[in-house]
Amino acid sequence: xxxxxxxxxxxxxxxxxxxxxxxxxxxxxxxxxxxxxxxxxxxxxxxxxxxxxxxxxxxxxxxxxxxxxxxxxxxxxxxxxxxxxxxxxxxxxxxxxxxxxxxxxxxxxxxxxxxxxxxxxxxxxxxxxxxxxxxxxxxxxxxxxxxxxxxxxxxxxxxxxxxxxxxxxxxxxxxxxxxxxxxxxxxxxxxxxxxxxxxxxxxxxxxxxxxxxxxxxxxxxxxxxxxxxxxxxxxxxxxxxxxxxxxxxxxxxxxxxxxxxxxxxxxxx
Amino acid sequence: xxxxxxxxxxxxxxxxxxxxxxxxxxxxxxxxxxxxxxxxxxxxxxxxxxxxxxxxxxxxxxxxxxxxxxxxxxxxxxxxxxxxxxxxxxxxxxxxxxxxxxxxxxxxxxxxxxxxxxxxxxxxxxxxxxxxxxxxxxxxxxxxxxxxxxxxxxxxxxxxxxxxxxxxxxxxxxxxxxxxxxxxxxxxxxxxxxxxxxxxxxxxxxxxxxxxxxxxxxxxxxxxxxxxxxxxxxxxxxxxxxxxxxxxxxxxxxxxxxxxxxxxxxxxxxxxxxxxxxxxxxxxxxxxxxxxxxxxxxxxxxxxxxxxxxxxxxxxxxxxxxxxxxxxxxxxxxxxxxxxxxxxxxxxxxxxxxxxxxxxxxxxxxxxxxxxxxxxxxxxxxxxxxxxxxxxxxxxxxxxxxxxxxxxx
Numbered sequence: 121x122x123x124x125x126x127x128x129x130x131x132x133x134x135x136x137x138x139x140x141x142x143x144x145x146x147x148x149x150x151x152x153x154x155x156x157x158x159x160x161x162x163x164x165x166x167x168x169x170x171x172x173x174x175x176x177x178x179x180x181x182x183x184x185x186x187x188x189x190x191x192x193x194x195x196x197x198x199x200x201x202x203x204x205x206x207x208x209x210x211x212x213x214x215x216x217x218x219x220x221x222x223x224x225x226x227x228x229x230x231x232x233x234x235x236x237x238x239x240x241x242x243x244x245x246x247x248x249x250x251x252x253x254x255x256x257x258x259x260x261x262x263x264x265x266x267x268x269x270x271x272x273x274x275x276x277x278x279x280x281x282x283x284x285x286x287x288x289x290x291x292x293x294x295x296x297x298x299x300x301x302x303x304x305x306x307x308x309x310x311x312x313x314x315x316x317x318x319x320x321x322x323x324x325x326x327x328x329x330x331x332x333x334x335x336x337x338x339x340x341x342x343x344x345x346x347x348x349x350x351x352x353x354x355x356x357x358x359x360x361x362x363x364x365x366x367x368x369x370x371x372x373x374x375x376x377x378x379x380x381x382x383x384x385x386x387x388x389x
Numbered sequence: 390x391x392x393x394x395x396x397x398x399x400x401x402x403x404x405x406x407x408x409x410x411x412x413x414x415x416x417x418x419x420x421x422x423x424x425x426x427x428x429x430x431x432x433x434x435x436x437x438x439x440x441x442x443x444x445x446x447x448x449x450x451x452x453x454x455x456x457x458x459x460x461x462x463x464x465x466x467x468x469x470x471x472x473x474x475x476x477x478x479x480x481x482x483x484x485x486x487x488x489x490x491x492x493x494x495x496x497x498x499x500x501x502x503x504x505x506x507x508x509x510x511x512x513x514x515x516x517x518x519x520x521x522x523x524x525x526x527x528x529x530x531x532x533x534x535x536x537x538x539x540x541x542x543x544x545x546x547x548x549x550x551x552x553x554x555x556x557x558x559x560x561x562x563x564x565x566x567x568x569x570x571x572x573x574x575x576x577x578x579x580x581x582x583x584x585x586x587x588x589x590x591x592x593x594x595x596x597x598x599x600x601x602x603x604x605x606x607x608x609x610x611x612x613x614x615x616x617x618x619x620x621x622x623x624x625x626x627x628x629x630x631x632x633x634x635x636x637x638x639x640x641x642x643x644x645x646x647x648x649x650x651x652x653x654x655x656x657x658x659x660x661x662x663x664x665x666x667x668x669x670x671x672x673x674x675x676x677x678x679x680x681x682x683x684x685x686x687x688x689x690x691x692x693x694x695x696x697x698x699x700x701x702x703x704x705x706x707x708x709x710x711x712x713x714x715x716x717x718x719x720x721x722x723x724x725x726x727x728x729x730x731x732x733x734x735x736x737x738x739x740x741x742x743x744x745x746x747x748x749x750x751x752x753x754x755x756x757x758x759x760x761x762x763x764x765x766x767x768x769x770x771x772x773x774x775x776x777x778x779x780x781x782x783x784x785x786x787x788x789x790x791x792x793x794x795x796x797x798x
Contacts, residue, residue, distance in 0.1 A: 198690050229691065250416060252416075277422060300581075302577055305578065
């Protein structure tokens with residue numbers, strides 16, 4: 121496993137809290153602004169998921185679809201994504217950095233070149249939404265060679281057989297999708313999420329982060345009571361949507377909401 | 390009615406790979422629902438009562454077997470090989486698409502699903518889905534790009550009459566690929582009670598295999614009819630390719646007939662070097678879109694082309710079924726293409742020569758098929774899949790050719 125991701129979860133555990141994982145799409149609304157927003161957000165979170173913009177984000181709801189469209193319209197390329205990752209790494213040596221996106225981008229760039237360059241700027245892990253365990257042979261060895269954790273998703277529809285597959289193929293942490301749906305939908309029922317996490321823990325010792333639909337400090341606190349991490353994506357991205365021009369305002373809003381979420385995630389003793 | 394061969398030939402591996410292509414590149418949430426469809430498909434395919442019902446519907450509801458027509462006037466005009474047309478345009482709903490929707494609707498019913506969804510480009514798959522949904526009394530939502538809704542108004546109205554909801558898709562460039570994205574998003578959240586009737590031989594396993602199997606009636610009939618009428622197999626079999634459903638249907642049953650040259654005709658749009666075409670196999674490269682690894686039109690960083698273009702909404706797709714990529718790589722499939730202008734010309738030639746108005750999709754196969762036939766001898770045979778009829782395209786063609794109120798074009 122990426123040493124840095126392991127350290128992030130160990131640190132959070134020592135501090136008796138869950139890790140806050142934040143997502144923004146790289147290049148949204150422009151490369152320059154996106155860098156500032158990510159650097160601002162990174163100060164308050166433990167792991168940053170940098171979204172690779174893609175023309176056809178099949179698993180994303182309207183908020184992240186629009187973010188991808190804005191990023192591509194602004195001319196965002198893989199070089200820009202790497203530059204943002206590098207700047208985050210320079211400023212925050214201990215944060216976890218994960219690239220998240222769809223298979224066709226690294227496949228077309230070439231998994232070797234993609235992994236080599238990502239690793240060189242300090243990326244710790246890669247999450248490709250449309251590469252399930254069955255297809256991960258395409259890139260698994262390459263990611264390992266470059267010390268990149270391949271993060272696997274699990275969902276409410278995952279059977280025990282599939283949990284085993286993801287446990288074997290995955291590394292870094294497991295991303296549990298709180299509901300059968302797309303990003304930005306309403307969060308799934310807490311009791312059901314908790315049950316599924318207990319089941320997953322029978323198969324894997326990896327930390328488990330829960331995402332999809334998390335917007336409020338109450339939700340974050342609920343999940344933090346049993347999950348190792350909580351992922352917030354569409355809620356952060358939606359702050360860009362509603363403030364397209366005011367860069368400083370967005371940074372302030374992201375900082376405020378991220379620190380509120382983070383402080384809600386200490387576990388009761 | 391012929392005795393169809395119900396064996397599964399040239400099957401993919403367990404994960405749905407045809408060589409290096411295909412597979413199941415789907416979000417985790419869909420992996421189990423896809424496995425359930427796969428299991429249901431294999432269990433149905435092994436069940437004689439499934440085929441009994443399916444083939445009865447294909448015969449008495451769809452009107453199969455469709456004729457193979459020796460187009461003598463067209464042959465005379467082209468001057469070369471004998472041209473035979475497989476008349477999929479005579480199917481109920483006017484295209485080959487219904488072969489697949491009957492099969493998948495039966496599967497949905499076996500799985501206890503009450504609702505079906507589908508994507509559509511030209512509207513033919515949407516109409517074929519809405520039709521079977523009406524017959525099976527299932528709720529039906531059709532996702533269609535807003536741009537395609539504008540281009541294909543008669544089919545939209547047809548779907549609505551059949552009781553389907555037609556849901557406009559505005560994301561991306563509001564055409565077929567975006568409709569697929571949207572249908573996948575909706576399905577992720579509703580797979581418990583909803584079946585996704587995928588319309589072409591692409592997508593994640595088992596769709597490429599399943600759609601191909603439901604369409605092989607086309608090639609099995611054509612093969613037998615050609616032997617009866619021409620006394621031999623065709624020298625060349627020709628089909629247009631968007632995603633590849635009619636092409637796999639016609640060509641796959643002739644895979645093992647080594648003497649038959651198999652030709653897939655892609656949409657050349659404004660020309661293969663114009664950047665505005667939908668020739669994924671000829672001009673694309675390997676990539677992963679909509680759940681499988683195949684050939685796609687994409688830039689150097691994997692962004693799917695927004696410039697995929699064809700005069701025909703049904704071919705206007707930047708991807709292609711994985712088995713076609715595999716057949717091409719195996720050297721078993723020859724590629725050809727027809728531009729918008731060539732398709733429009735073929736549309737008019739067939740209409741005037743034979744009194745048959747073809748779909749613009751099928752007009753691409755005709756254009757290439759006629760071009761090939763012209764270079765061949767009179768005792769040779771070219772078999773062209775006339776995958777659909779052209780009624781839906783009359784508006785487009787009228788705009789392009791002009792039409793005055795005295796009825797002269």
